[in-house]
Amino acid sequence: MSAINLDNLADFIRGTAILGTGGGGDPYIGRLMLQQELEKCGEIRLIDPDDVGDDIFTVTVACMGAPTVFGEKLPNATTAIEGIRRIEKEVGRSVNAIMPLEAGGVNATLPLTVAARMGLPVIDGDGMGRAFPEFQMTTFNICGVDCSPFVMSDDFGNTVLLETDSALRTETYGRAVCVKMGGIAQVASYAMTGEEARKSCVARTVSLAREIGQTVREARIAGEKDICDALVDYFETSNPPRFSQILFDGKVQDIVRETRDGWTHGQVFLEGLDEADGEMLITFRNEYSQATVNGKTVAIVPDLISVLDRETGEPITTETLRYGQRVKVLGVAALPVMRTREAVEIFGPRAFAIDEEFQSLETLAWGEAEAVG
């Protein structure tokens, strides 16, 4: 039985920030929340998705909103638990395991904090295999799991319960409420049975985050080689192996950022350390969604784009980007379950209003023929 405890907490947190692909807020906040709980409970048990029994009834918890707002409105486990209680009342069934909605950012730690408080285990998986900015962008939704009842709570005890015909509509109605709740709301949603969880989740992403963080730590201690290269090596041998690549090596030149409609929108411009490397432009809505070098796309959603400090390998979130940071940009192939036609419809480029077809990181790196062959 795998677990998150004080020994592997730092690894896990670092990993969630890399899987957060720029979104999900400052990992320091998530770390403090979780550390406090672990000091009390010792560890949080993880259930492997393959071992999730049919007696399980689980629910996801997450913050909805703009990460820029996290600094002043902290995620709140107490409020999140109220949302779970409301769902239990609505459905008439008790929750006996917590499921992460996202593998990245503070939303990867909030479910563990909530589970610790409730004395429940956490299913080692999530609905995104990374972080995404909208609630319909989940494998749960792709697999037909209903996101309703969808309960939003603010820190004053107010709740808004949505029951709709589609996750996209819930996202649309809910986001408007989120803005009025001050830019951040706690959400309990996607209540599901053990069978549904088993079949619809992106598997073992809590463990994945821990291993990613461990890779960075060990590379630092060994001091032998570039930390980003160590990550590329890790993904090559992870289960399943995943293509990844350093897409750019440069420094932050310019940032455009605004908090609007319940998201942090923006673009960051990077200049190569070597002038010949040209310029990278990364677009984000909470998460990094597209990276181009000299105007040519080199990585695009749902593939993962992470911006890392070039010396320490520490991930940099969209709201902490600032002029002069020297960074490496890492691209990681999304898991196969996140690259199906149905998946690309729900969280591919067009879902982000990017007028391009999805092309895999491999295709973009090697060209069409080589990637296929």
Add this chain to the structure above:
Amino acid sequence: MSAINLDNLADFIRGTAILGTGGGGDPYIGRLMLQQELEKCGEIRLIDPDDVGDDIFTVTVACMGAPTVFGEKLPNATTAIEGIRRIEKEVGRSVNAIMPLEAGGVNATLPLTVAARMGLPVIDGDGMGRAFPEFQMTTFNICGVDCSPFVMSDDFGNTVLLETDSALRTETYGRAVCVKMGGIAQVASYAMTGEEARKSCVARTVSLAREIGQTVREARIAGEKDICDALVDYFETSNPPRFSQILFDGKVQDIVRETRDGWTHGQVFLEGLDEADGEMLITFRNEYSQATVNGKTVAIVPDLISVLDRETGEPITTETLRYGQRVKVLGVAALPVMRTREAVEIFGPRAFAIDEEFQSLETLAWGEAEAVG
């Protein structure tokens, strides 16, 4: 036992439009809805507030949104009933009477349409004694009736249930959802007992609307004198008697109107028929909230301002105002229950972001000393 039937329908509708003080949408829509039901059921019974028993459990139904949108998204009794059913499920009690939220506009007819469909009586009263643009602007709220559970429904079967600590917060969160629902949502709210209804409503406003409409019709038939003067005479002898006055006689010169944030906002400029009369400016948010003549306030919320066709006495709503209309502007004193300190806080000038103290129509007409004496 009083009732609304096909004989008094036209009177009632005309009265609701006058009490709608410019808001609440085209009365023609409400008339068609209600006529269809009356052709089937014959009449809708009204219960006098004094006769509301303790066995009564009632709920209000209303459309939330901008009247400009009514023309393309009609009020929908079926959807409104779904909202009532959701409240019944939430509270665990069956509704046995319908209560109007507003005495004016389509929201004065929707509760009757719903009641006819459900085979229930309607309480002869409401929470505004007119129409107001926001859900916290009710005597129910002033008397401490909880507006939660507050159920919003769209025409696709989606529901949003709000449970909050204040009616103002519900209004804020709900309005954001309303915009996403297409600018109009059906709302069931302010579930209450017979005792609460009796104590908190503005009494006999359904009958009031019918009598106002009857006054206009009879004055037309008699053809004897100005229809607006007949209305002033009516209010002088109504129960209770109310001060009213023709505030202006002129024609529409200019209209500024926009549909924004879930309301119809704007201003209308009138020029006196006699040049010496100067210019009237009326500000509105769904309803007319302030009227000035040559820059001096002559009527302000919660007192009623209605714009009437100067020949027929037919009321003109804010979205049907147009250049060249010849109109008389009628001011009517709000009932005493709507002029208390608590009431003025909830729906007086400052609640409309007008930086003025409330002054009664009488004071504005006669000056402070005379009004007091």
